[in-house]
Amino acid sequence: MSGGLSFIHRFEPGTDAAAPPLLLLHGTGGNEDDLLPIGRMIAPRSSLLSPRGKVLEGGMPRFFRRLTEGVFDEEDVRRRALELSDFVAEARAAYGIAAPFALGYSNGANIAAAVLPLRPDVLAGAILLRAMVPLSDAPQANLRGKPVLIMSGATDPIIPAAKAARLASMLKQAGAAVEHRTLPVGHELSQADISFARAWLEKNQALAKAS
């Protein structure tokens, strides 16, 4: 589905208008279908908006270009993060939804981590699964109180622990309410990611409503 919007995407309406929508951002080689089941498990009543990354690496969709594994084309990261932000604005108008929480995995978590400082108003919060620092010189942004959950894998061969920790501290410095958990797993997702993210979202959704 694209419905005239600027990214090929899927949209599944939610059943509770008060539940924050999720922006689902797949990993390298994924597509707009990948995270729908996990999104539904984490946020059963939310609308789900799931774009397909526009960059192709050997035929595999991604959200930005990389030079090699773990080395990003930062100019492209910026450009693509802004392009994705514009898509979120279009989709919000088209579907009548509130600012979403990102739920990103791997490359999708990294583009969400770039959107946060570049366009702080686009995301209500973020769940970043296996993320690392996407920009070495991100702008100073005010992310005060924005809830961000980072879930890392202790034996992840793709995301160095130090780069995940640095992302957590950069977001904290910008004022975000960051929770960083490391699970005894690798790069792949586990049931524990889903259970923890679901509980975290319920809590942070409730806090957002109470404030």
Ligand code: MLT
């Ligand atoms: C990235 O390129 O964003 C990260 O290295 C994770 C991935 O392999 O997609």
